Amino acid sequence: MSELFAPVDVATRTASDGGLVIASGQRLAPHPSSVLDSFFQGCDAHPDRVLAAERRDGSWATCTWGHAGVRVKRLAQGLLDHHVAGHPVMILSHNSIAHLLVTLAAYAIGSPVVPVSVAYSLLSKEHRELRAIAQIVEPAAVFAENATYAAAVEALGAVNLTVSADSTGTDLTPLARLEAEPTHAIAERIGQIDANSIAKIMFTSGSTGRPKGVVNHHGMLAANQQQMRQVWPFLADEPPILADWLPWSHTFGGNHNVNMVLVNGGSLWIDDGKPTPQMIERTVRNVADVRPSIHFNVPGATPRWCRFSSVTPTSPAASCRGCGWRSSPLPVCRSNCGTVSRRWLPCTGPRCG
Structure with missing residues (x-):
């Protein structure tokens, strides 16, 4: 069994102003430039392992790595066909398998994801924060988990593409209908992603005013891991x-x-x-x-x-x-x-x- 913690390796020095500078003695080891690279490697290495699971009607519904890899590429092709590539995808959803798949599909075509706090969709009647975020990022597509988010989607107005994992009772495009057979263009798009590509834009809580967008690059997320x-x-x-x-x-x-x-x-x-x-x-x-x-x-x-x-x-x-x-x-x-x-x-x- 591996060690829980790395050996302590700390270097210190005194700065010219008397301050103490503390640094790790470890250098960051080589690693993939994107968590998406790691994801697809995992899909090939252990396709039958559970990647994600969620409660549905009291039981666990699971999605394996292999199944996720297939669906991510099919969803990416659908987004590409709707001219979403390179443009933000806003996500109105609680944590879910569909939320994860849409996130990875957006990564695959170079589209930043914008995961919005559920509170802005479900607890706000006027949706001011939600509309303010949309004005900043100008999403080319919106993913809404289900009909619970219908009022939030309506508050956003016209969007190029709006899809849902469960479109029952709404006029949203079902995710299954968005999926398409992947072409060579998907592999090309994935190959273009590097450490400087934008993975997502996360918004602050707005406790000091309107929510502010924070850009997360693929390289930053990969290095952190x-x-x-x-x-x-x-x-x-x-x-x-x-x-x-x-x-x-x-x-x-x-x-x-x-x-x-x-x-x-x-x-x-x-x-x-x-x-x-x-x-x-x-x-x-x-x-x-x-x-x-x-x-x-x-x-x-x-x-x-x-x-x-x-x-x-x-x-x-x-x-x-x-x-x-x-x-x-x-x-x-x-x-x-x-x-x-x-x-x-x-x-x-x-x-x-």
């Missing part, structure tokens, strides 16, 4: 299994976690719960089902996990190599999830060796 592979060596040898709810409109869920799975050949089980009093039990059930090898969450989840401390299989530590929280140091949690006192900690469950 390589950094993690070097700091956490076990990732390269143990394909990560995640049960995760963190929204893909945010960099923690959408970049850190999703790309960790894509780059390391893992499996992402989409948690339809949340660390809220009303939905934490759903998350506990999903984690117990999946038994993830890594668990990520927010600080607010910690005390709520403790409510289930007597149910050993449901604690994140029951199967984890590690648990991570997006936070500064946390209070001690004396439950089956281990002592939580750092941002990342080794877990002590039976699969930890």
Whole structure:
């Protein structure tokens, strides 16, 4: 079993102004220029492995790496046929298999994806933030998960192409109808993507005014994953299994976690719960089902996990190599999830060796 952490290799020096400069002694190793490259390599290497899964009518619906690779290229061809290539694709959706496939298909034709916070679509009646984002990015296509997002789509006005995973009760184009047999043009488009190509535009929360777009390049996302592979060596040898709810409109869920799975050949089980009093039990059930090898969450989840401390299989530590929280140091949690006192900690469950 690989080491959890890389050996400590830190260099320090005193700057001319008296400040202390701290740097890693490790150099970034060679790596693919895009997470899309890693994705297609994974499709060839382990086509039957689960890439993503989601709850449908109480059961898990899965999508394998091989199936995802086929659908991504077919969706990419459909987008190309509708003249979307190189132009932004706005995504109005919660975390879902379709959301992931559309994201990868857009990458394949050089189109930046714009994953918009679900709150801007479903909690806002006037959709001011949503319309402001659309005015900035001018999307050539919009993906709306289902009819729940119909009002948000209507608020955007006329768009070149609007598609949906479930078009029941709407006049949106079904994803299945968008798919087309891939031509050599798709391979050419994929070959043109490099580290400087724009992968996505993520928008801030708008807490200091209107949401602001943040450009994410393919090279930046790929380098970030390589950094993690070097700091956490076990990732390269143990394909990560995640049960995760963190929204893909945010960099923690959408970049850190999703790309960790894509780059390391893992499996992402989409948690339809949340660390809220009303939905934490759903998350506990999903984690117990999946038994993830890594668990990520927010600080607010910690005390709520403790409510289930007597149910050993449901604690994140029951199967984890590690648990991570997006936070500064946390209070001690004396439950089956281990002592939580750092941002990342080794877990002590039976699969930890």
